[in-house]
Amino acid sequence: GAGVSQTPSNKVTEKGKYVELRCDPISGHTALYWYRQSLGQGPEFLIYFQGTGAADDSGLPNDRFFAVRPEGSVSTLKIQRTERGDSAVYLCASSLTGWGEQYFGPGTRLTVT
């Protein structure tokens, strides 16, 4: 079956612009997670959805970051007023149940110039 997909695979944007990153989880997976990974580092947890609700958004670095999952499937991570420090690979994962085995998507590489 299809795995987790993320679009776009690469995004280059100018400082100050708004970006949206999309994640399509595995069908039937109720839990969805966003992480970001900087070069040479482990992934950093951002937010966890159980169904449609953000069960935990404590990892979002500041109020420029926001994520939604309106129908309990596809999720969008939104970043306002991007800064160069936001450059990273943004990873999405899903699991059948909350905090179960997570399946990761290929990631979106965001570069802020």
Next chain:
Amino acid sequence: ELKVEQNPLFLSMQEGKNYTIYCNYSTTSDRLYWYRQDPGKSLESLFVLLSNGAVKQEGRLMASLDTKARLSTLHITAAVHDLSATYFCAVGFFMNRDDKIIFGKGTRLHILP
């Protein structure tokens, strides 16, 4: 403070040898994940350990969890070149709706033919 420490961070070993990667964490948890990441790729789930004394094996890799010692190990038996990758442990911390997963910095494993 929630911390996850892996060691070693870099490991170069000969094919056919055995070695162990260690993952220590700072606060009580009963959910421990191991992942593999190849260069430029996303993360592949290896093991999810859910209870004290849990041991799981897949091929040449075996993972164990000691929740009392706050320690997980990933043991590699008779290493082969194909196991060269970066290995991450991640620990789930679930505290009064402030749930998160924290990753270690990763162990970059290079297996020499």
